[in-house]
Amino acid sequence: MRILLTGSAGFVGSHLTERFLQGGHEVIGVDNYISGQRDNTALFLGQPGFSFVEADVSQGIPDPGGRLDWVLHFASPASPPHYQQFPIETLMVGAQGTQNALELARAHGAKFFLASTSEVYGDPHVHPQPESYWGHVNPNGLRSCYDEAKRYAEAITMAYHRHHGVDTRIIRIFNTYGPRMRPDDGRVITNFMHQALRGDALTVYGDGSQTRSFQYVTDLVEGIVRLMDVEDHEPVNLGNPVEFTMLELVGVLQDVLGRPLTTLREPIPHDDPRQRKPDITRARTLLGWEPVVPLSDGLRRTIAAATAHDGTVAATPARA
Structure with missing residues (x-):
């Protein structure tokens, strides 16, 4: 496959890049290093199948040309200190960045994968949290720049699927480390x-x-890869x-x-x-997945x- 991955220099993005390259796929990484690390890009420079574009996906994603099989949108600050330091950029990457990635996928007839978050549940009144729970989120609190950016990203992803027929996937990532x-x-x-x-x-x-x-990063990557092989457009919790x-x-x-x-x-x-705490019934049933570490x-x-x-x-x- 030929995969464009936004946020490739991030924590999760670097592990996805590694997994795809090991599988013989081509990866076009895109990052502006607002929270990603140049050392993560350096791990793969010179490896067959990897190329990198430094760009702010909120401003636009350079079209790599040729065939694209997937656009994976993982670009965003994800920790409270980082997204509170860059609240406007976080909202932009969830809104304009997601739409730019969706438009690129649509133009190429590629499939689209959104990295959403457990933060869409806010401070939950339902425990554990199933995908059917709509959440308890403060829309203008300190965390709202991230929470609402991801909630909007899910909404526009589903709109592109329903209105334009884009083949989409959505995951809600719970605390992941590694x-x-x-x-x-x-x-x-x-x-x-x-x-x-x-x-x-x-x-x-x-x-x-x-x-x-707490979910170890290799468990998350395995869940992502499995969902790419299943045609299902509703959100899926991935967490421990x-x-x-x-x-x-x-x-x-x-x-x-x-x-x-x-x-x-x-x-x-x-x-x-x-x-x-995630309810992972859907992931177990749909993907045969659960954390093992x-x-x-x-x-x-x-x-x-x-x-x-x-x-x-x-x-x-x-x-x-």
Whole structure:
């Protein structure tokens, strides 16, 4: 296949690029490095089948010419510190960026794949969250630039499918972690890990009872690849249904590192979801998929990669 991937220099984008190239496919990566990393692009430069275009997809996507089989839209800041630093750019990439990617797919008769997010559920009143739940989202809060950008991206994707017949896929990604995340990503696993490696106290918000479910990146990539082979246009949750409180996550990290860790309490941020856990019934039924990497194993792999890269730069306070 010949695949154009926006956000190719991002955390998830780099792992998708790796998987596609290993499968013998051609990848045209597009990124403007607002949150992606040049090191991720450098991993693939010179490899057969990979090419890269530095561009802001909100302003337009250069047409690569020739055949395109897929347009995968993964471009967007995804962590709270990054999308709150670039709120307008985040809204733009969810709106204009998504439409530009859809138009490119339409022009080439290509299939289209949207990376949406569990944040469309907001601070949920339904637990766990099935795809049929419409969410509980603050439309003008600090997180709204990301939440509403993704909700709009889903809406315009479905409009292009229904009105123009574009063959689309939508996934809602729950908390995902692994190698190649930015050290300053600001989400809880990255920050806990780097704080622990530096010997600092781990920042816990509130009483630490808020929950998340953590998915290792290879599990996510497997779900994405499987959905590409299935014709289904409704959103699909991809996440790990095993739920952890923040204090339980501290305990797992202690076990992995083999030493006690201290914590520092801070007030819980505004609009921070109290609980997050995917209902993955659709993914199990439709794709025969579910996560296979336990949290402890994924943390070991992620820590090994971080220490090998010596990526223990200062981190912002942990956000889930």
